Amino acid sequence: MAPRKLRKSDVLDELPALRRYALSLTRHAVDAEDLVHDTLVRAIERSSTFRSDGNLRGWLLSILHNLHVDGRRSGASAAGRDGEFAARTGENLPPNQFDNLRLAQVRRAFDLLPEQQREAMHLVTIEGLSYDEAAAVLGVPSGTVMSRISRGREALRRWESGPSLQLVKGGE
Incomplete structure (x- = not known):
């Protein structure tokens, strides 16, 4: 006797049972439907392993169950890896909402500096250039760069200590 081939109608008859069991396992309708779908895909892929007298x-329920267990193991393993990664990289996480707000305020104050002060401060404090390197980029003496940075820093200190932004307009 030749092995019985899986018929679509036979598998469709089992869908209600598969859905019920999947919902019982996952307790979430969308996850249950995904599990049933994955079960049907696996059954088609492995249809040659189905015994005709089986x-x-x-x-099908066994396939569904095994997929669910594998998914939970994989999910638990991923959650563990994610937790370990978060613990190791906590310092590298994006700043919290307060820090984001504070950074935006400082950025706004920096943007309100006169252009020449902002350029000099950016090159030295953000890009890490020396005063001489920044002077070469800007085409001015290094003393001028130092002066612009000094005035920019003073304006930011005034902003930091006062209720309103008190930036000095002007370039040099």
Whole structure:
């Protein structure tokens, strides 16, 4: 006797049982539907392993169960890896909402500096250039760069200590 081939109608008859069991396992309708879908895909891929004298419902429920267990193991493993990664990289996480707001305020104050002060401060404090390197980029003496940075820093200190932004307009 030749092995019985899986028939679409036989598998469709088992969908209600598969859905019920999947919902019982996942307790979430969308996850249950995904699990049933994955079960059907696996059953098609492995249809040659189904014994003709076997219990189709039991075989399908077994596939569903194993997929669920594998998914939970994989999910738990991923959650563990994510937790370890978060613990190791906590210092590198994006700033919290307060820090984001504070950074935006400082950035706004920096942007309100006169252009020449802002350019000099950016080159030295953000890009890490020396005063001489920044002077070469800007085409001015290094003393001028130092003066612009000094005035820019003073304006930011005034902003930091006062309720309103008190930036000095002007370039040099």
